[in-house]
């Protein structure tokens with residue numbers, strides 16, 4: 001099976017369909033040394049400046065009104081994180097209004113991709129291009145590409161500076177963008193601008209919208225399951241005290257919190273499904289088959305809510321992920337499976353753990369019964385009416 005495309009623009013605006021990017025295992029992508037959550041500090045402590053900016057903002061807001069829509073705030077925070085960790089960005093995305101337009105473009109593409117799939121006439125590229133949705137998709141892609149071009153351009157110009165190059169040489173691990181900029185293909189040439197942008201687009205999008213969805217839904221799941229929230233908080237308090245610092249090692253010492261995170265990823269998979277174009281026919285055990293060349297959708301949301309796979313699938317039960325519990329190897333696929341599974345899985349799990357751990361130390365999360373979120377499948381799992389929570393500052 002072939003993955004359809006890395007990135008929304010390529011999939012839904014045919015003029016952006018470029019090369020599908022380098023194959024996994026070709027070396028350099030896998031060698032990116034996941035910098036950490038806002039940076040790895042000396043002594044193995046993790047930097048979490050992006051999360052602190054968010055929490056300070058929340059503290060100010062909940063002083064006036066304790067209910068807030070968290071998804072948008074968290075999206076800015078995860079964009080901030082990936083920009084710092086993968087793209088050597090200095091400064092705060094959360095405090096700079098110009099990034100809101102990139103986030104809006106990604107949001108528009110999420111909606112437009114979904115509505116295109118459901119409109120038979122819009123399968124035709126020419127008709128789509130002249131339709132109003134096609135024009136909106138075109139401008140959203142342009143905006144998203146302008147953002148990534150700007151990120152690449154700014155890093156390129158920084159690297160012209162001797163001092164910056166010296167700093168880079170001393171780094172234990174390179175950022176993702178620096179690896180791409182210094183990468184040489186087998187023929188000795190660097191990546192073309194088009195290929196470079198395709199990779200940056202993929203990581204920029206996959207690296208923030210997915211984790212924003214993950215963190216937002218995990219917070220909602222914990223808000224609606226207060227006994228589990230409290231158990232996680234106790235575990236984290238005994239591990240981190242007041243949470244002034246957190247190390248890589250700590251991330252492996254929060255088993256109950258990890259179980260709750262996985263259970264939330266099961267009920268609310270941030271990537272609800274993927275699509276593939278069949279490169280050869282597939283025959284099922286009952287004899288039915290699908291022909292080569294057709295497009296199929298694989299629903300992780302459906303899999304995770306299937307009562308034949310999970311007993312009482314709608315019940316939040318972290319014990320499903322208790323150490324030693326058994327399940328089918330392909331029953332839980334938030335990060336997909338097989339050769340093209342998520343390359344950022346480890347990074348994402350670390351980011352989710354840090355966000356949950358440090359937030360539970362500072363706030364109690366409570367649901368807003370007047371605004372229950374309605375999950376809607378987009379490229380990532382969103383809520384039709386946002387995710388509204390009451391946040392209570394802990395003393």
Ligand code: HEM
Pocket residue numbers: 003024202203206207208210211214269270271274275333334335336339340341342343344345347348
């Ligand atoms: C909770 C967070 C995340 C979830 C649930 C998630 C899920 C997924 C899934 C399901 C796929 C497969 C898509 C497909 O087969 O069509 C995927 C691919 C990918 N993800 Fe993630 N992801 C997350 C976070 C991240 C992060 C933080 C990064 C980068 C830092 C990342 C980078 C990628 C890339 C580059 C691919 C494409 C891999 C390839 O085609 O070989 N993801 N992700």
